[in-house]
Amino acid sequence: MDDVLVVGEALVDIVLRGAVPAGEHPGGSPANVALGLGRLGRQVSLLTRLGDDDRGERVRAHLAASGVALAAGTLAPGRTSTATARLDERGVASYEFELDWRLSDGVELPPAQALHTGSIAAFLAPGGKAVLELVHRARGRLTVSYDPNARPVLMGDAGPARERVERFVAAADVVKVSDEDLTWLAPGADPAHVATDWLALGPGLVVVTRGGEVATGVCAAGRVDVPAPRIQVVDTVGAGDAFMAGLLDALARAGLLGADRSEALRGISRDALAVAARRATRVAAITCTRPGADPPTRAELVAAYPDED
Secondary structure, eight states: OEEEEEESOOEEEEEEETTEEEEEEEEOHHHHHHHHHHHTTOOEEEEOOBOSSHHHHHHHHHHHTTTEEEOTTOBOSSOOOEEEEEEOTTSOEEEEEEOOOOOOTTOOOOSEEEEEEEGGGGTSTTHHHHHHHHHHHHBTTBEEEEEOOOOHHHHOOHHHHHHHHHHHHHHOSEEEEEHHHHHHHSTTSOHHHHHHHHHTTSOSEEEEEETTTEEEEEETTEEEEEEOOOOOOSOOTTHHHHHHHHHHHHHHHTTOOSGGGHHHHHTOOHHHHHHHHHHHHHHHHHHHTSSSSOOOOHHHHHHHOGGGO
């Protein structure tokens, strides 16, 4: 049995940094989450859509090197999707996409403790509808986690986008969202207040990341604020995905993933939530100290933070 089945886009990031020639790297938010989980030692599979071209082969090899298995129905004829990331002087990325997202017919839920999804895969037609249906099928059978990872260029108006995002929130057990996402989805609202509102929709916990400052988590037991480590940022590509992987890894370590652990997850203490959020911030921090979506292995995490062993 896998620890986590990740559902969502895998693609090639084309990174532009000023006048520096473009570099190409495997990416895609859900694929990055799967990669992070694999490097942290979790059994993970990825249900995605990859073309049978050279870029698709590069993505497959990249994921396999970190222990990520590809679920049945992932490979398809044609081109592999791309995302062009333009980095500003702070290393913060903005994106342009050229992609085709859909799931193969007749997808079955494999044995796993958890299902994670989000980003483009949970929104873009025609695959987004199938992903929501899959999440509804998983509800009560697996722990469901969700990260909106909003892409306004693909999502249209914020109002309808928030309505769709909240359908996934209501079906999820674990939600992670960035303050940047909430600035677009809920302009002018306090992110912590939105997290509390979302908690009332059904999840057992909601965590809001605020860049390199703090992660705010809310659960039935209350609120925690976990400061991020002080680091020298190289770029932020993949940081949110690394945080998500670290959070799921921490919940797995605490024995809180799986349908039979649903009640325990909903009863998570503030202390346990703080421990999970701290691990996630550290995984994200290491990722930000090196270029691209390059999350740490478990050994690298423990080397940097020995108390995480």
